[in-house]
Amino acid sequence: MAVTATGSNMKSYEEAVDTFSWSDVEAQFSWARTGKVNMAYEAIDRHVADGKGDKIALHFSNNERDESYTFAEMSKQSNKFANVLRSLGIAKGDRVFIFMPRTPELYFSLLGALKIGAVVGPLFEAFMESAVRDRLKDSEAAAIVTTPALMSRIPRSELPDLKHIIVFGEGVAEGEGLVDYGRAMAEASDEADITWLDREDGLILHYTSGSTGKPKGVFHVQNAMLQHLYTGQIVLDLKEDDVYWCTADPGWVTGTSYGIFAPWLNGATNVVRGGRFSPQDWYATIAKYKVTVWYSAPTAFRMFMGAGAEVAKSFDLSCLRHILSVGEPLNPEVVRWGHKVYGQRIHDTWWMTETGGHMICNYPAMEVKPGSMGRPIPGVQAGIIDDQGNELPAFRMGNLALRTPWPSMMRKIWNNPAKYEEYFRIPGWYVSGDSAYMDDEGYFWFQGRVDDVINTAGERVGPFEVESKLVEHPAVAEAGVIGKPDPLRGEIIKAFISLREGYEPSDELKTDIARFVKEGLSAHAAPREIEFKDKLPKTRSGKIMRRVLKAWELNLPAGDLSTIED
Numbered sequence: 001m002a003v004t005a006t007g008s009n010m011k012s013y014e015e016a017v018d019t020f021s022w023s024d025v026e027a028q029f030s031w032a033r034t035g036k037v038n039m040a041y042e043a044i045d046r047h048v049a050d051g052k053g054d055k056i057a058l059h060f061s062n063n064e065r066d067e068s069y070t071f072a073e074m075s076k077q078s079n080k081f082a083n084v085l086r087s088l089g090i091a092k093g094d095r096v097f098i099f100m101p102r103t104p105e106l107y108f109s110l111l112g113a114l115k116i117g118a119v120v121g122p123l124f125e126a127f128m129e130s131a132v133r134d135r136l137k138d139s140e141a142a143a144i145v146t147t148p149a150l151m152s153r154i155p156r157s158e159l160p161d162l163k164h165i166i167v168f169g170e171g172v173a174e175g176e177g178l179v180d181y182g183r184a185m186a187e188a189s190d191e192a193d194i195t196w197l198d199r200e201d202g203l204i205l206h207y208t209s210g211s212t213g214k215p216k217g218v219f220h221v222q223n224a225m226l227q228h229l230y231t232g233q234i235v236l237d238l239k240e241d242d243v244y245w246c247t248a249d250p251g252w253v254t255g256t257s258y259g260i261f262a263p264w265l266n267g268a269t270n271v272v273r274g275g276r277f278s279p280q281d282w283y284a285t286i287a288k289y290k291v292t293v294w295y296s297a298p299t300a301f302r303m304f305m306g307a308g309a310e311v312a313k314s315f316d317l318s319c320l321r322h323i324l325s326v327g328e329p330l331n332p333e334v335v336r337w338g339h340k341v342y343g344q345r346i347h348d349t350w351w352m353t354e355t356g357g358h359m360i361c362n363y364p365a366m367e368v369k370p371g372s373m374g375r376p377i378p379g380v381q382a383g384i385i386d387d388q389g390n391e392l393p394a395f396r397m398g399n400l401a402l403r404t405p406w407p408s409m410m411r412k413i414w415n416n417p418a419k420y421e422e423y424f425r426i427p428g429w430y431v432s433g434d435s436a437y438m439d440d441e442g443y444f445w446f447q448g449r450v451d452d453v454i455n456t457a458g459e460r461v462g463p464f465e466v467e468s469k470l471v472e473h474p475a476v477a478e479a480g481v482i483g484k485p486d487p488l489r490g491e492i493i494k495a496f497i498s499l500r501e502g503y504e505p506s507d508e509l510k511t512d513i514a515r516f517v518k519e520g521l522s523a524h525a526a527p528r529e530i531e532f533k534d535k536l537p538k539t540r541s542g543k544i545m546r547r548v549l550k551a552w553e554l555n556l557p558a559g560d561l562s563t564i565e566d
């Protein structure tokens, strides 16, 4: 069943693989000759220099605001913010965090920070105090942009390196490190010098979760723009007249690599919609802006499916010509439903925070096999390997791995070289932590995570971070956290808890414990299910055995229990 869109940027996958070279991609940049780069310049100012200053770069709306900005306006606003940061003494390499809901100011700030060579640290607005503290502390952030509502979650007294808090909103009392965004921007010049950088200079720091330890700071460099530009062309298939909407928040890597960098490097008109998800609101957004290329996630598509075809039919969605998905397994059923209702096959894409950009994808130029993640992008080689690094034949399940390097590969884990090395423990390979197999036509099929990392509604949650928060609750003695399969969210977070002396299991206590995680860490990390146990299964060295908890949950044999405590 070949469904190949005609006229896509990539004519044939096989030909693209055969003729590919990264130096051809490099030649498309203005820095191909000088070697000096800046992501914000390439994404915004370059289009102004090329005579496209009047083109709409950003359509923004939420329930209160409805605004559009041209590339020329984006250039000026980000210049202003670059000047605000410079006037505060922020310089190249400093970490500048952005902690605010999606508004145009988030994008001005992020681009302005990049213009002076700062390393941007985006934080999802739902993060609560401990999540914010861990990230700012680990990265020794010098400044943060936020709003009055979110400011109380920044524990300033514990963050000696944090010199400036720039607040966008009403009634900001300046002084003692507080800066009023509105006042500072009004006074700043809209012309600014770009800080020119080397390709290996910093770009962005995205914190993400593993199965052990605190979230890790995944560090990306300017060179990633090669991959963003190219995959914007062949995977997103962006063309001059496209109106593109990526639904992800810039707090996650999809919201920066494909919500900011790839579309703007390609000069596309970008849609940002603030506020909460609802099928009606999202369909209305597509119809309002006549979105042509739409990038979202399986949980959202499953919610659309749940809302029913009738809801979709009540909007004019005929503008859509290409739909993509990322973050979790995309069920074949959803692909088929999408085809029926939107008239388009949803194209799955696989990659990770650490890879910085697309790795294995379905392209408009090739047949979509529903349930498969697709094939590696030209310039990237993927393989299925065993734990010793031997490549496995077709249809054998093993570690999904990538041949190193590629342009957008992370360059370090902030403050943690040992964690970084773990990914590269097999010479020549990056080991993803996912298991998969490859079929006889080179398509990859996702099977699961190798480790305990939870993927709930496309968001990656480390069980350790949740367990650490749980044991801060006065009633909790010990906690073990797993992902429990869920038809809508992929997985939900389930916590097994043993209580301290003097506490009795109750539904009220469950609610209180879930609220405690929600308010202390973040809503998406709070357990949706809690089960009390007298004792949790542990190794003799005291480590909670999540795999046994998972086996209990799924009614499966618990496997090798030789290391369990009696």
Ligand code: WT7
Binding pocket: 208, 253, 254, 325, 326, 327, 328, 329, 330, 348, 349, 350, 351, 352, 353, 354, 373, 432, 433, 434, 446, 448, 449, 455, 458, 459, 460
């Ligand atoms: C993990 C990475 C960068 C994209 C957003 C998530 C899972 C990602 C797929 C897919 C099945 C997927 C993997 C991966 N994942 N895309 N198409 N099919 N699983 O980035 O938070 O770094 O999570 O998300 O398990 O390792 P992330």
